[in-house]
Amino acid sequence: KSLMIAVxxxxxxxxxxxxxxxxxxxxQDIRLYLVERKMGRSRRTxxxxxxxxKGFAVEDNLSDGVTHVVSEExxxxxxxxxxxxxGLRDLPRMQVLDISWFTESMREGRPVALETRHYIQDVSxxxxxxxxxxxxxxxxxxxxxxQTTTENHNKKFTDAFDxxxxxxxxxxxDGPSVAFRRAASVLKSLSWTVRSLExxxxxxxxxxxSKTIIEEILQYGCSSDVEKILRDERYxxxxxxxxVFGVGPKTAEKWYRKGLRSFDEVLAEPxxxxxxxxxxxxLHYGDISRAVSKAEAQALGSIIDEAxxxxxxxxxxVLTGGFRRGKEFGHDVxxxxxxxxxxKEEDLLLTVIKIFRKQGLLLYCDYQASTFDMSKFPCLxxxxxxxxxxxxxxxxxxxxxxxxxxxxxxxxxxxWRAVRVDIxxxxxxxxxxxxxGWTGSRQFERDLRRFARWxxxxxxxxxxxxxxxxxxxxxxxxxxxxFAHLGLEYMEPWQRNA
Ligand code: DCT
Ligand code: MG
Numbered sequence: 001k002s003l004m005i006a007v008x009x010x011x012x013x014x015x016x017x018x019x020x021x022x023x024x025x026x027x028q029d030i031r032l033y034l035v036e037r038k039m040g041r042s043r044r045t046x047x048x049x050x051x052x053x054k055g056f057a058v059e060d061n062l063s064d065g066v067t068h069v070v071s072e073e074x075x076x077x078x079x080x081x082x083x084x085x086x087g088l089r090d091l092p093r094m095q096v097l098d099i100s101w102f103t104e105s106m107r108e109g110r111p112v113a114l115e116t117r118h119y120i121q122d123v124s125x126x127x128x129x130x131x132x133x134x135x136x137x138x139x140x141x142x143x144x145x146x147q148t149t150t151e152n153h154n155k156k157f158t159d160a161f162d163x164x165x166x167x168x169x170x171x172x173x174d175g176p177s178v179a180f181r182r183a184a185s186v187l188k189s190l191s192w193t194v195r196s197l198e199x200x201x202x203x204x205x206x207x208x209x210s211k212t213i214i215e216e217i218l219q220y221g222c223s224s225d226v227e228k229i230l231r232d233e234r235y236x237x238x239x240x241x242x243x244v245f246g247v248g249p250k251t252a253e254k255w256y257r258k259g260l261r262s263f264d265e266v267l268a269e270p271x272x273x274x275x276x277x278x279x280x281x282x283l284h285y286g287d288i289s290r291a292v293s294k295a296e297a298q299a300l301g302s303i304i305d306e307a308x309x310x311x312x313x314x315x316x317x318v319l320t321g322g323f324r325r326g327k328e329f330g331h332d333v334x335x336x337x338x339x340x341x342x343x344k345e346e347d348l349l350l351t352v353i354k355i356f357r358k359q360g361l362l363l364y365c366d367y368q369a370s371t372f373d374m375s376k377f378p379c380l381x382x383x384x385x386x387x388x389x390x391x392x393x394x395x396x397x398x399x400x401x402x403x404x405x406x407x408x409x410x411x412x413x414x415x416w417r418a419v420r421v422d423i424x425x426x427x428x429x430x431x432x433x434x435x436x437g438w439t440g441s442r443q444f445e446r447d448l449r450r451f452a453r454w455x456x457x458x459x460x461x462x463x464x465x466x467x468x469x470x471x472x473x474x475x476x477x478x479x480x481x482x483f484a485h486l487g488l489e490y491m492e493p494w495q496r497n498a
Contacts (some may be wrong), residue, residue, distance in 0.1 A: 003333075005451040025113055026055025032102075033059050035071040035079065043072075047102070049291060054109050056079055064090040068111075070282035071120060072099040080122045093202040096120045114140060131189045139186060141204035142455075143447035143498035146189035148325055150497050154187040154194055157214055158228045161187070164213075167229045170238040170249050176209075185443045185498045188233070194218075210325040237261050245288055245394075245420065246277030280364035283396055290407055291329040299402040300333050300395065300421060307349070308337065315339045315348060315429075320438040321422075326494035332420035334438055338431050345425040346370055346389045353391060363418050364394035372427070372463070386462035388434060390424040430463055432476040437462035439479075444491075444498040452486055460486070 019381065032051060036044045048058045059066050070473050071079050083091055098396070101118035105111050119138055119341050140146055152158060161184035168177035182205040197215050198207055206214075213223045219358050236258065240263075241252035260266050267282065281288070308315045318324070321334030339354070346369070356362045372387040399405040399415045406417040426434035437445060452460040458474075459466040465474045465485055476482045483490045 003214050011281060016438075023052060024055060025057045027057070030067045030111055031057045031059050031065055032068050033062050033066040033068060034102075035074060036070065037078075037082075038071075050106060051072065051102070054106060056105075057110075058389075061252065062086055062088070064088055066090075066094060068095045068101075070097050070099060070102045074075055075124050076120050079120060080124065096122070100479055113142065113145070113451070114138075115145060115487075129389040139189065139203055142451045143185050143189070143444050144180075144451050144491065144496075146186070146498065147491060147495040148185070148189040148444075148498045150328075151493060152188050153190055153192060156217055156221075157187050157194060158184040160213055160217060160223050161210070163226050163229055166239065167235055170235065170242060172249055172253075179207060180210065181443055183207070185447075188498065233261075241266070243284060243289055244278060245281030246275060247281065251278075254312065255479065277364075277366060280394055282411075284363060285416040287419050288332075288394065290409070290417070291331065291334055292419055293402075293407055294328050295403045296397060296406060296417075296419060297323045297330065297333045300397060301335070303361070303401065304335060304337070304352065304423070307352045307359075311351050312339060312344075312354065314341070318435065320435060321440060324439050324493045325441065325497050327497070329394060332422060335421070335423045336431070336435055336438055337423050337425050338428050338434075340428055342427055342429065349389050349391065349423060349425040353393075356393075361396045362393065363396055364392075366392040370390075370460075372430075374463070386424070386426075386434070386437065388424050388426040388430070389461070390422065393421045393423070394418050395421050426462075429475075432482060433460075433464050434462050436479045436482055439493050439496060441496060441498050444496040447498065448486070451488070456486055458486065 034044050046062075051058050062069070069083065079096065083094075083096065083199055088094070088486070093441050097114070097118050097121055097321075101112065101114065116138070141327050143254055161180045163181045164185065167175050168174075168180070186203055186205045194200055194214060195218070197211060197218065200211065224459060235258050237260075238249065238252045241255055242249055244263075255266055255272070256270070258269065260269060263285075266272060272498060297319060305317050316336075316338050318336050319462065320336050321332070321335070322330040323333065337349060338400065350367070351368060353362070353365060357365075368390050370387060370389040376387075395418070396416055397406055397419050399408075399417075406415075408414070408417060424434060424438060436448075449460050449475045452458040452465070457468045459468065460482075465476065465482060466472070467474055467485075474485045476485065480490050
């Protein structure tokens with residue numbers, strides 16, 4: 001830890017001699033170095049002056065104080081060999097970038113967000129005999145610029161962070177919960193396992209508290225803060241209560257303050273009036289708190305599709321949420337249902353629900369009609385629920401419909417289980433936005449919106465994309481269109497498990 005602090009201090013020391021006397025430095029935490037080879041001396045001098053006039057610190061000499069190395073037209077192999085031979089200690093943390101990043105930053109008058117296309121890759125790292133640790137400099141602070149599959153190489157750290165996130169959320173403390181969510185998400189994106197604290201240097205979104213936790217886990221296998229939370233009666237009780245469908249942190253807290261500690265006590269308390277959702281939550285608790293398998297999700301897809309086909313052959317049904325991202329298990333199953341006929345999507349959903357009711361599949365249904373109104377968009381609240389017609393269901397799933405039967409507790413021979421299912425019906429022209437939003441993950445969505453807002457001056461939600469600079473909505477037929485509008489590399493659903 002002391003090593004880390006020393007490094008941080010060194011990086012924040014005042015601007016060095018090389019750049020003094022060149023006007024005010026606006027971007028204190030970056031130091032550029034322009035590689036003269038191929039660029040030529042006079043162009044380098046010109047670009048140096050240009051950058052300094054825009055408030056960038058530019059070093060004349062290559063040293064460990066440099067944070068961004070910019071090269072024009074040099075071969076990656078030559079550049080990396082030259083850099084490695086220059087005796088730098090901090091090379092793994094330096095951003096080694098193509099001139100395109102520099103040009104864009106000059107145009108914007110600020111350092112633009114780093115994208116994969118800006119990096120000059122060290123080709124030796126791609127070869128099989130190379131070190132398994134890629135340069136950490138390439139990790140973006142935005143989840144939408146990090147490929148994150150379901151394979152997590154840092155589970156022991158992210159599980160710990162998830163406990164902290166959950167605890168802060170149960171206590172309605174947004175600030176730290178966002179911070180730990182971001183930290184966990186960065187670690188989930190790494191293709192390598194963190195084995196030392198030094199290896200995390202240069203990774204974004206890891207604050208001092210996160211680093212202390214990583215260090216403790218590396219040393220002792222667990223974190224004292226996390227252990228304390230796991231033993232805490234209040235945390236355990238709030239978590240138990242909030243695990244019931246229809247019970248949020250506020251209700252959980254209310255029950256806890258009444259002195260209640262178990263489901264039996266809640267159900268026996270005369271002062272508590274459960275709403276319809278909570279009643280269903282308790283009634284089907286065992287089933288809906290058990291994970292749903294991919295085979296079960298696919299079986300539900302066929303059941304819904306059969307109902308839809310009876311109404312119209314033109315409807316589009318897609319599995320979204322975690323299953324679209326390639327997860328094997330989920331807490332529910334999310335579907336998007338739409339039709340090419342604008343305005344008919346709401347009727348379609350209502351008719352599907354009617355068919356389920358007739359078939360005796362509907363154990364619970366909360367239908368929410370459309371409140372969609374384009375004139376109220378763009379909405380500035382990131383986490384607000386969208387306005388499309390949708391239903392939150394509990395469906396009865398017969399074991400005979402699922403390959404290998406339904407997930408059941410041992411000794412349970414009912415032959416069916418209850419499953420939580422969400423179906424959302426956006427109008428066809430909003431389909432791409434709804435699909436992107438409902439595919440998640442939640443962290444991926446949050447960072448897409450944050451990226452759109454801060455890097456592109458655009459507002460994104462499940463309904464659309466608004467360009468504040470051009471004052472107009474941008475149309476999209478596919479998810480690829482939306483990524484293109486945002487100037488982001490396309491990410492496949494299975495790469496969005498942030
Ligand atoms: N979503 C959304 N607006 C909300 C809630 C969710 O746009 N108010 C999106 C984000 C993720 C997606 O819907 C599915 O939500 P969940 O089912 O909660 O997440 P999941 O990734 O499918 O996780 P799980 O596998 O546990 O169901
Ligand atoms: Mg889901």
